[in-house]
Amino acid sequence: MKIVDMRLTPIAMADPPLLSSYGLHAPYALRTVVELVSEDELTGAAETHGGQGPLADLARARPFVVGRHAYDLARLWLAVGRERGDPPVDDATEQDAPTYPAQTYTLPGEGRLDAPLRVYAALEVAALDLIGKSVGVPVCDLLGGRVRDEVPFSAYLFYKRAGGGGSGQDAREDRWGEVLDPGAIVEQAKRMIAAYGFGSVKLKGGVLPPEQEIAAMLALRDALGPAIPLRIDPNAAWTTDTALRVGTALAGTLEYLEDPSPGLAGMARVRRGLRDAGVGTPLASNTAVTSFADVPAAIQSGGVQVILSDHHYWGGLRAITQLGRVCETFGIGLSMHSNSHLGLSLLAMVHLAAATPHLTYASDTHYPWQDAADEILVGGRVRFKGGAVGVPTGPGLGAELDQDALARGRERYERCGYRNRDDEAEMRRHVDSEWRRVVPRW
Amino acid sequence: MKIVDMRLTPIAMADPPLLSSYGLHAPYALRTVVELVSEDELTGAAETHGGQGPLADLARARPFVVGRHAYDLARLWLAVGRERGDPPVDDATEQDAPTYPAQTYTLPGEGRLDAPLRVYAALEVAALDLIGKSVGVPVCDLLGGRVRDEVPFSAYLFYKRAGGGGSGQDAREDRWGEVLDPGAIVEQAKRMIAAYGFGSVKLKGGVLPPEQEIAAMLALRDALGPAIPLRIDPNAAWTTDTALRVGTALAGTLEYLEDPSPGLAGMARVRRGLRDAGVGTPLASNTAVTSFADVPAAIQSGGVQVILSDHHYWGGLRAITQLGRVCETFGIGLSMHSNSHLGLSLLAMVHLAAATPHLTYASDTHYPWQDAADEILVGGRVRFKGGAVGVPTGPGLGAELDQDALARGRERYERCGYRNRDDEAEMRRHVDSEWRRVVPRW
Numbered sequence: 001m002k003i004v005d006m007r008l009t010p011i012a013m014a015d016p017p018l019l020s021s022y023g024l025h026a027p028y029a030l031r032t033v034v035e036l037v038s039e040d041e042l043t044g045a046a047e048t049h050g051g052q053g054p055l056a057d058l059a060r061a062r063p064f065v066v067g068r069h070a071y072d073l074a075r076l077w078l079a080v081g082r083e084r085g086d087p088p089v090d091d092a093t094e095q096d097a098p099t100y101p102a103q104t105y106t107l108p109g110e111g112r113l114d115a116p117l118r119v120y121a122a123l124e125v126a127a128l129d130l131i132g133k134s135v136g137v138p139v140c141d142l143l144g145g146r147v148r149d150e151v152p153f154s155a156y157l158f159y160k161r162a163g164g165g166g167s168g169q170d171a172r173e174d175r176w177g178e179v180l181d182p183g184a185i186v187e188q189a190k191r192m193i194a195a196y197g198f199g200s201v202k203l204k205g206g207v208l209p210p211e212q213e214i215a216a217m218l219a220l221r222d223a224l225g226p227a228i229p230l231r232i233d234p235n236a237a238w239t240t241d242t243a244l245r246v247g248t249a250l251a252g253t254l255e256y257l258e259d260p261s262p263g264l265a266g267m268a269r270v271r272r273g274l275r276d277a278g279v280g281t282p283l284a285s286n287t288a289v290t291s292f293a294d295v296p297a298a299i300q301s302g303g304v305q306v307i308l309s310d311h312h313y314w315g316g317l318r319a320i321t322q323l324g325r326v327c328e329t330f331g332i333g334l335s336m337h338s339n340s341h342l343g344l345s346l347l348a349m350v351h352l353a354a355a356t357p358h359l360t361y362a363s364d365t366h367y368p369w370q371d372a373a374d375e376i377l378v379g380g381r382v383r384f385k386g387g388a389v390g391v392p393t394g395p396g397l398g399a400e401l402d403q404d405a406l407a408r409g410r411e412r413y414e415r416c417g418y419r420n421r422d423d424e425a426e427m428r429r430h431v432d433s434e435w436r437r438v439v440p441r442w
Numbered sequence: 443m444k445i446v447d448m449r450l451t452p453i454a455m456a457d458p459p460l461l462s463s464y465g466l467h468a469p470y471a472l473r474t475v476v477e478l479v480s481e482d483e484l485t486g487a488a489e490t491h492g493g494q495g496p497l498a499d500l501a502r503a504r505p506f507v508v509g510r511h512a513y514d515l516a517r518l519w520l521a522v523g524r525e526r527g528d529p530p531v532d533d534a535t536e537q538d539a540p541t542y543p544a545q546t547y548t549l550p551g552e553g554r555l556d557a558p559l560r561v562y563a564a565l566e567v568a569a570l571d572l573i574g575k576s577v578g579v580p581v582c583d584l585l586g587g588r589v590r591d592e593v594p595f596s597a598y599l600f601y602k603r604a605g606g607g608g609s610g611q612d613a614r615e616d617r618w619g620e621v622l623d624p625g626a627i628v629e630q631a632k633r634m635i636a637a638y639g640f641g642s643v644k645l646k647g648g649v650l651p652p653e654q655e656i657a658a659m660l661a662l663r664d665a666l667g668p669a670i671p672l673r674i675d676p677n678a679a680w681t682t683d684t685a686l687r688v689g690t691a692l693a694g695t696l697e698y699l700e701d702p703s704p705g706l707a708g709m710a711r712v713r714r715g716l717r718d719a720g721v722g723t724p725l726a727s728n729t730a731v732t733s734f735a736d737v738p739a740a741i742q743s744g745g746v747q748v749i750l751s752d753h754h755y756w757g758g759l760r761a762i763t764q765l766g767r768v769c770e771t772f773g774i775g776l777s778m779h780s781n782s783h784l785g786l787s788l789l790a791m792v793h794l795a796a797a798t799p800h801l802t803y804a805s806d807t808h809y810p811w812q813d814a815a816d817e818i819l820v821g822g823r824v825r826f827k828g829g830a831v832g833v834p835t836g837p838g839l840g841a842e843l844d845q846d847a848l849a850r851g852r853e854r855y856e857r858c859g860y861r862n863r864d865d866e867a868e869m870r871r872h873v874d875s876e877w878r879r880v881v882p883r884w
Contacts, residue, residue: 071583074799078589135577141513142584144760147520292771318586321760322767329734329768357516 001070001134003127005037006062010055011409012416013374014166015340016176017430018158021206021237022437023423024430027165028416029340032058033376033406036126038070044130045401047344047376048122048312049110050413051420057115058122070127070134077315080120110421114291117315124316125348125397132396139348139397143321143355150388151353152362154231155198156338157188158369159207161430165371170412172371180208182219189220192368198387199228200255200362206234210242210442214249221253229255236262236287239440244273251279255361256306256333258284262439264294267303284308284361286337291315292323299330306333306361312345317352328358336363343367343375343382346389347397354391362387374412376405443512443576445569447479448504452497453851454858455816456608457782458618459872460600463648463679464879465865466872469607470858471782475818475848476500478568480512486572487843489786489818490564490754491552492855493862499557500564512569512576519757522562552863556733559757566758567790567839574838581790581839585763585797592830593795594804596673597640598780599630600811601649603872607813612854614813622650624661631662634810640829641670642697642804648676652684652884656691663695671697678704678729681882686715693721697803698748698775700726704881706736709745726750726803728779733757734765741772748775748803754787759794770800778805785809785817785824788831789839796833804829816854818847 015029030050037043048054064079125139132139140146157179164174179188189201201220205213213232220230236259238246243260247270250257260270260283271283282305289298289307291314298304307327311320327334334356336349346367353359367382375381378400382389392398427435457471472492479485490496506521567581574581582588599621606616621630631643643662647655655674662672678701680688685702689712692699702712702725713725724747731740731749733756740746749769753762769776776798778791788809795801809824817823820842824831834840869877 069583071579072587074587074589074797076587078799137513141511145514145516145518147516292767295771296773318763319767322764325734325761325764326768326771329737331738355516357520 001131002039003036003065003068003070003130004039006065007035007037008055008058009033009035009406009410010050010052010413011376011406012050012413012418013340013342013409014164014170014172014371016165016174016369017161017163018204018369019160019207020158020204020423021235021439021441023425023427023435024161025340025423026418026421026426027163027167028412028418030413030418030421031342032122033344033401034058034122034126035401036065036070036123036130038130038134040134042130042133043401044070044126044128044133044396045344046122046125046129046348047342049118049339051418053115053420054118057119061119061123065123070130073124073127076123077120080123081116114313117291118313121312121314121316121319124318125311128317129396136395138392138394139317139351140354140391143317143352146354146391147357148354149391150386151350151391152199152388153365153384154200154202154362155189155192155196155387156364156366156368157185157192157201157203159185159204168415170415172373181212182216185216186219186223189224193224196368196384196387200231200387201228202231202233202258202364204235205232206237206441210238210246214246217250217253231255231258231284233258235259236266236439237441239442240266240269240273242440242442243270244277247274247279247281248277251281254281256282256284258308259287262288264288264297264301264303268301269303271303271305282306282333284333284335286310292326295326299332304332306335308335308337308364310337310339311348311352312339317348320352321356324356324358333360334358335361338364338366340366340369342370343377343399344397344401346382347392347399350389350391351397374409376402376409378402443573444481445478445507445510445512445572446481448507449477449479450497450500451475451477451848451852452492452855453818453848454492454855454860455782455784455851456606456612456614456813458607458616458811459603459605460646460811461602461649462600462646462865463677463881463883465867465869465877466603467782467865468860468863468868469605469609470854470860472855472860472863473784474500474564475786475843475851476564476568477843478507478512478565478572480572480576482576484572484575485843486512486568486570486575486838487786488564488567488571488790489784491560491781493860495557495862496560499561503561503565507565512572515566515569518565519562522565523558556755559733560755563754563756563758563761566760567753570759571838578837580834580836581759581793582796582833585759585794588796588833589799590796591833592828593792593833594641594830595807595826596642596644596804597631597634597638597829598806598808598810599627599634599643599645601627601646610857612858614815623654624658627658628661628665631666635666638810638826638829642673642829643670644673644675644700644806646677647674648679648883652680652688656688659692659695673697673700673726675700677701678708678881679883681884682708682711682715684882684884685712686719689716689723690719690721693723696723698724698726700750701729704730706730706739706743706745710743711745713745724748724775726775726777728752734768737768741774746774748777750777750779750806752779753790753794754781759790762794763798766798766800775802776800777803780806780808782808782811784812785819785841786839786843788824789834789841792831792833793839816851818844818851820844
């Protein structure tokens with residue numbers, strides 16, 4: 001089944017002013033939709049990072065994609081990985097496959113070094129959707145079959161400025177209001193749980209002084225009770241001393257502590273310090289470990305007990321099923337990281353989770369922060385039940401693109417003016433003209 | 443695509459009297475052929491370990507197989523892994539998946555502990571053949587696509603008693619004669635290379651006193667020249683002192699040294715000793731590392747630089763593609779182990795190798811030791827060119843079972859009387875009535 005066309009559509013969606021140690025979310029989040037069209041006129045689709053960089057990266061892959069058999073993915077990766085602009089290669093060997101190091105100091109998925117992995121991942125997901133549609137089976141079956149029929153996600157709480165995201169004709173209602181203290185965080189958690197049924201809760205920290213974030217976590221614990229596991233993720237905003245203080249204050253409260261301090265050395269120091277203090281809280285990471293090349297040192301350091309994977313930048317769905325085996329083999333937990341995304345990415349995560357036996361925690365998702373008006377799937381937004389998404393049983397990813405909605409997303413992209421993600425710039429624009437990301441900050 | 447029938451056919455093939463540290467090959471090698479039949483009357487097939495044990499193990503899996511969708515493999519593994527005789531489970535989770543330790547002291551693939559992995563592996567290969575045939579793509583494409591069009595194998599030299607294998611109407615010509623000294627080993631290598639074009643050579647050692655095997659390797663080096671990489675595998679028959687003596691004597695001669703001494707601790711001591719002596723020869727293993735559960739200790743010990751995988755007992759083709767990622771991630775080499783087999787197993791290895799980028803050495807195969815009269819594929823034996831097998835481009839494994847040949851294999855199984863592999867018993871019968879396997883022997 002030959003691929004005869006590759007369509008790339010840059011889109012924008014309204015995004016509320018969420019806060020993190022990276023800065024402030026812009027009024028628009030950017031995504032790119034990849035469509036691969038087969039000679040028999042089927043279409044497979046995938047969603048990935050947005051803006052002009054990812055768009056240009058994907059466009060450069062066109063000569064490797066068009067004319068290739070949809071199943072011919074290993075050689076597609078070799079071609080994209082080398083990214084030399086050559087036509088598809090047939091003599092590729094493993095010696096040619098590049099590897100990529102972690103990128104602690106860039107936004108996950110935004111570094112230049114691992115761009116080829118992101119390009120390939122989007123193409124792989126679209127190709128698997130295409131294959132699934134051509135043979136009439138769900139993507140999870142192409143990955144080895146499902147071990148679960150429902151995939152649990154975690155509520156993803158954010159400190160937030162007032163505002164609903166978007167502007168002008170794309171302005172969205174602010175359904176969440178300003179959230180800058182423990183009471184508002186608890187309110188956000190309760191509303192998100194009521195709407196989606198989430199059974200675990202994560203707070204994006206690293207925004208306020210640590211004592212305030214400790215207070216928020218304790219308030220969540222008191223409000224939600226022990227049946228709801230809690231996590232906090234300051235995106236490496238804390239010194240190891242601060243991380244030890246927070247980790248000790250939240251002993252017994254956290255399911256895991258995510259990226260408390262920068263780098264594997266920092267993570268390992270936090271882990272040792274917590275254990276010396278009798279605190280067994282596992283540490284999770286999606287900044288100190290962002291590629292297979294990081295895994296040996298991560299394991300050896302003892303500073304990472306849970307890897308937060310992301311098929312968008314680890315190199316696709318099959319790569320994460322392999323990461324699952326790596327984690328299972330070494331007794332490391334596995335879950336999924338998320339960036340702002342729509343339903344197409346969510347469904348790819350769901351199929352992947354279904355086919356990854358060793359997925360040990362509910363995954364992250366930004367999905368509740370996006371607005372129904374921006375969804376690009378026929379039938380609208382993907383539904384949650386009990387905090388989980390049912391694994392589709394239809395062919396491919398189990399959804400079709402709504403071409404009108406996609407066109408509106410593209411028009412929104414053209415209108416909005418944003419062409420890359422720069423949370424620091426937004427922070428300077430709206431909060432503090434001198435603001436810089438500092439790691440660690442506290 | 444529902445599986446409506448599972449056919450199991452035990453077969454026997456003539457096998458010459460090959461020697462190893464396990465003992466002596468019997469006149470017959472046993473295999474089991476699994477056929478899975480779909481509701482639309484397609485058939486997928488796989489070949490695995492033979493005799494009554496593997497046959498009974500596979501037969502017990504029938505309730506998990508018949509009625510299951512051919513793509514529903516992850517849950518098939520969970521069901522087989524638990525092997526409780528329950529009907530297929532739909533609520534299985536990763537908590538249920540068992541793991542298995544290494545089995546240094548049993549024949550590879552013959553231990554009881556990892557029988558479920560072998561059962562599942564055979565079923566997975568047959569299911570993938572079935573899927574490939576139903577959608578018209580080769581198995582390597584179902585695993586992620588091919589990175590190579592030809593898969594290189596190594597010549598597999600054996601010390602050998604006179605005799606061609608089989609008996610009575612199944613007796614085969616002795617094409618190789620008695621091989622018990624360096625001159626005969628060199629002759630065997632030359633003839634095997636002339637017939638198959640192999641570009642690397644392995645000697646099954648641990649049979650004669652080490653000095654004689656060193657002499658054989660040096661004779662091979664002198665006769666074949668430096669362009670042909672050499673390996674020796676005594677199957678853990680040597681003490682670490684002996685292994686150091688052999689490894690030092692063969693410094694610069696070996697591509698890798700395979701399983702010189704028992705267990706990871708022994709392997710690690712050999713590796714350290716060789717490095718202290720300035721010898722960098724990598725160590726390979728298929729006895730100290732036979733499952734994912736062994737991998738962390740294998741890596742940590744420093745005693746294994748190359749894992750010799752075998753999809754028949756590691757848990758199937760997808761499991762080995764995952765092992766490939768594990769090995770790539772940790773900088774460990776990967777190749778393939780072989781037991782006596784026919785063309786169906788060979789083709790499964792070829793598809794797997796095609797879809798495993800990180801396969802770093804030519805794989806083992808016993809195939810040259812089997813006779814054309816025993817092959818079970820339509821069209822007869824798989825062909826080698828330049829020591830390699832071309833990756834089939836047809837659907838599934840790229841071959842069909844010759845049902846007449848399969849029936850003859852079954853009749854041979856019924857006639858021959860062998861029901862399990864016992865190389866020690868053969869040794870006692872033909873060589874030394876007191877013979878026992880001793881590890882290490884020298």
